[in-house]
Amino acid sequence: MSTAVVENPQGSVADEQVIVKHWKNPIIFSVIALIGLLLLGINAPANEVTFRLAEGITWAQIPALVLSARVFGWLAALVLLAIAAYSIVAMNSGKRVPFALTAVFWFFFITGLLVWAIGSARTSDVSLVSLLSGALALSIPMIFGSMGGLLCERSGIVNIAIEGQLLLGAFSAVLVGSITNNPWAGLLAAMVGGMLVSLLLAIFSIKYLVDQTIVGVVVNVLVSGLTGFLFTRVLQPDAANLNSAPKLPSFEIPVLSQIPVIGPVLFNQSVIVYLMYIVVALIWFGLNKTRWGLRTRAVGEHPKAADTLGVNVNRLRFSNVLLAGAVAGMGGAFFTLVSVSSFNSDMTAGQGYIALAALIFGRWRPMGALFASLLFGFSLQMQFMLSILGTSIPTELLAMLPYVVTILAVAGLVGRSRGPAAAGKPYIKG
Known part of the structure; x- marks a missing residue:
């Protein structure tokens, strides 16, 4: 709904509501x-799909959820x-579709596809807890990456270098973790590695006013080449001592981990997942409830208005970019301290760019970026799970799934997104 001002035949001015x-x-x-309708309804498989719900629960017997792929497919359609x-x-x-109906639409579409894909596989028995736990774990690098991008872009700096921050974080974590035989030292090194990438981004984009997008792309290429060279010349020749870091510990939280389904998913994870909860909460609180957050958003x-109120714009941007690198570096540690214990060239596989898409999809808000990253993590888990189950979907299409979801997201399925007004624009005082 918008208001237009029109002039009537008598020459007076009136407001007219234009839809x-x-x-x-x-x-x-x-x-x-x-x-x-065509896929989930007409071409629905005749099999039944079983979702096991009791994994990780010791105090009760929870029956499995059994769905007819054909019945549920027609219902979803x-x-x-x-x-x-x-x-x-x-x-x-002239009305808008309520958000609740939009959420219901996507819920039935995603669950319908899930039931259809599993029903089409050789094995139609799946642990829902394992599915969701894996999706959460795989989303961790993208969550940390999107939070790092959020800190930069809410400060006015476009962070294309998330991929490089994740990659150098993963490399630093495995190198230091292997040398010290301490995963916590590796995690700290990952944060330092991410900050080094951010330092390059901050120096060139803030101090020397180089185009931020170009700097981000160049930094990603630089980190990819550097880590690839060091992997070949340093890590591979002495993999036992330099490329075999211990993993971060995992533990379950008593009581909370026994909540059916969501308990084992959320509260029986690696320590880096719990760190993610803390980081997201702190960033949300900081941006919305503190003076630092108000200044960052301003x-x-x-930036000119913030400068007139006494805020040192470039200093705040510089510190926030470094903080963003530390956050993204923690996401890089997931690859070598949680997922596997060794580093491989370009092992981040473009997840930094997906994190940037999650940031846009989440409309530059912490919770929005979190849920967008979870969606992309779920698509990755679906790819791996369907490959294991032996679905009839070609493996090439499964490998494309996370990136198709990314393209659809940034194409605007959630509506028009507007980023921070000063993002990408260098600030020159005076």
Whole structure:
């Protein structure tokens, strides 16, 4: 809804309510609903899908959830069609589709695809706890990366270098962790490695005013080449001493870990997952409830106004970029201190760029970036799980799944996103 000022035939000025109709979401809903009808309904497999819910629970016997892939597929398809039809009618009347209906639409589409894919596999018995636990674990680098990107971009610095921060963090973690035989030293080294990448980004983009996007891309290429060279010439010749770091410990939280389904998923994880909870909470609190957060948001939106109020814009940007590197470096430690105990060339496999997409998908908000990263982690876990189950979907298509989800997300499936107004714009005092 927008207001336009028009002049009537008598020459007076009046306000007229002009309804602006945006048909993008109804069109997307309709296309996906038709795909759902053809795939989930008409071509639904005849198998039953079993989701085991009791893993990790010792105090009760929880029966498995058994779904008919055909029945659930038709249910999901009909719900998708109904919401798509409602979105068309609502938009034609100048109304917006409620957020709750949008959430229901995507829930049935994702779960419908999940049931259809598992029902099409050779094995249709899946542990829901393992599925969700794996998705959470795989999302960790993207969550830390998106939080690092958030700290930069809310300060007005575009952080394309998340990939390099993750990669050097992973390399530093395995090198120091192997030498000291201490995973905590490796974690600290990962944070330092991420800060070194951020230091390059900050110096060139803030001090020398080089285009931030170009600096980020160049830094990523530099880190990729440097770590690849050091891996070949340093780590590989002495892998036993330099490329075999101990893993960070895992433990379960009593009582909380016994909550059905979500307990083992959220509270029986590696220590880096618990660190992620703390980091996300601190960043959310800092940005929204502290003077530092107010100044950071002001610098990212209107640096000149912040400067007139006594904020040192470039110093705040510099410190926030370094802090972002430390946060992203913790995500890099996941690869070599949690997932595996050794480093390989370019082992981050583009997850830094997916983290940047999660930041955009989450509309530059901590919780939005968190849930977007979880979605991408879930798509990665689906790729691995379906490969193990022996689905009829070609493996090449499964490998594309996380990146297809990324493209769809940044293409605007959640609506138009507007980043911080000053992001990417260097600030020159005076």
